[in-house]
Amino acid sequence: xxxxxxxxxxxxxxxxxxxxxxxxxxxxxxxxxxxxxxxxxxxxxxxxxxxxxxxxxxxxxxxxxxxxxxxxxxxxxxxxxxxxxxxxxxxxxxxxxxxxxxxxxxxxxxxxx
Amino acid sequence: xxxxxxxxxxxxxxxxxxxxxxxxxxxxxxxxxxxxxxxxxxxxxxxxxxxxxxxxxxxxxxxxxxxxxxxxxxxxxxxxxxxxxxxxxxxxxxxxxxxxxxxxxxxxxxxxx
Numbered sequence: 001x002x003x004x005x006x007x008x009x010x011x012x013x014x015x016x017x018x019x020x021x022x023x024x025x026x027x028x029x030x031x032x033x034x035x036x037x038x039x040x041x042x043x044x045x046x047x048x049x050x051x052x053x054x055x056x057x058x059x060x061x062x063x064x065x066x067x068x069x070x071x072x073x074x075x076x077x078x079x080x081x082x083x084x085x086x087x088x089x090x091x092x093x094x095x096x097x098x099x100x101x102x103x104x105x106x107x108x109x110x111x112x113x
Numbered sequence: 114x115x116x117x118x119x120x121x122x123x124x125x126x127x128x129x130x131x132x133x134x135x136x137x138x139x140x141x142x143x144x145x146x147x148x149x150x151x152x153x154x155x156x157x158x159x160x161x162x163x164x165x166x167x168x169x170x171x172x173x174x175x176x177x178x179x180x181x182x183x184x185x186x187x188x189x190x191x192x193x194x195x196x197x198x199x200x201x202x203x204x205x206x207x208x209x210x211x212x213x214x215x216x217x218x219x220x221x222x223x224x225x226x
């Protein structure tokens with residue numbers, strides 16, 4: 001199993017550009033999450049999904065959109081990129097069981113200039 | 114709602130013990146612990162549920178005081194590989210699990226030879 005994969009690993013965007021961060025998991029997990037991590041601030045939940053077709057906002061959803069058309073994929077869309085969106089983005093998935101440990105992807109480092 | 118972790122940083126010599134604390138102002142359903150090494154993704158360590166169930170790493174132990182809304186992670190006989198940033202993630206109590214975590218800012222643990 002590859003686990004959780006994310007592409008790209010690095011990206012530089014200009015202010016106002018848009019992009020999609022890809023996330024795929026091959027563990028048949030129902031739950032998927034997008035976090036952003038800024039230095040010294042921990043992980044902030046952007047959006048999450050409890051299954052295909054179902055998504056919900058986390059703590060910091062503004063400026064982002066998600067979709068979940070399949071169990072495996074959970075892309076994160078950035079519209080009109082701003083410098084405040086410079087961060088490391090992690091996708092994670094977890095089984096829908098009592099102990100729902102989260103498995104994280106390797107991350108995408110995004111810089112908006 | 115972000116849980117508070119203490120200490121912010123700790124330096125140990127190999128073989129020493131450490132305790133990392135996580136405190137919430139809200140009633141909790143579960144507490145999760147993750148470790149992140151520099152430049153890598155967070156990795157699951159422990160889950161502690163309200164009521165006493167837990168699942169986790171065989172060499173790391175933790176406690177969960179439901180009444181005080183606090184959890185502690187115990188690292189005994191530390192090894193060099195224990196170095197990293199430790200995050201607690203808390204799930205607010207409700208009607209069962211909502212599969213959504215709020216993470217603390219992290220505790221940086223450095224183990225020296």
